[in-house]
Amino acid sequence: MSGSKEKLIANNKKVFHDYFIEQTYEAGIELAGTEVKSLRQGNCSIKEAFIGVDNGEIFIHHMHINPYEKGNIFNRDPLRKRKLLLHKNEILKLAQQREVAGYTIVPTKVYFKNGRAKVEIALARGKKLYDKRDDIAKKDARREAEREFKVRNLKV
Template sequence: MAKKQQNDDNLVAQNKKARHDYSIAETYEAGVVLTGTEIKSVRAKRVQLKDGYAQIRGNEAWLMNVHISPYDQGNQFNHDPLRNRKLLLHKKEIQKLTGELNNQGITLVPLKMYIKKGYAKVLLGIAKGKHEYDKRETIKKRDQDRQIERVMKHY
């Protein structure tokens, strides 16, 4: 009997504002180093990616300004909600990201956080900021696509 394929990607948090404010060129999946109470809060989906970003410091990638709420039953073992967390990437990926981030106007933004095979993962995007007119163009194109879909649905 064929084995059923399981979907182990459990979405924990998504940064919807990032795709609106930035144009995403490339994405990378990175593991996150978390403490015991942090992973329990992540599994409870108490994560806020909105103001987060990633940096490369000394050949290491760090996730900054991502809020993971303290675990309710954590007592004195709880963590600082805004602490910097180390990201797990291959050395070649870090070197490539370092080269990309040297360009002006390029930043590394967390797009999603999810649980994959029991491990917390972050989808990072190489992002370039959009101007206001770019945002309006994106909204206009999305509306046109929706109208086309509505018309095509009836035929």
């Protein structure tokens, strides 16, 4: 899609440190009016959020959307569970994959796409401690190599 504009609201960088991302999906979020207004202001956190599948429906739990300050009585609970909008076959596929040992479904980012609130969810497998250490070592080596390259180019 060449004309699709995305505005990032919340990002969960910790997911990439704690999990191997196997597959990602884009899902809509069922929101109340004041929640959409609060999202447009960028008041959202998905650091502690997780995805659950109940009776063929998929929900996001503990996604924190701050109450809209001008919303008064129409504000909802900031941590309520919200329904995600996916095709039935995608939900069934995710539910089956989740039953496999070590797999979980996690939110990676929340954004607006063409004026609609979306959440990117990922099918992920947990990393072991040695995997995390290996990733950190690779990142440090790459950073050091870039630094050396930069220093060499400045001297010339």
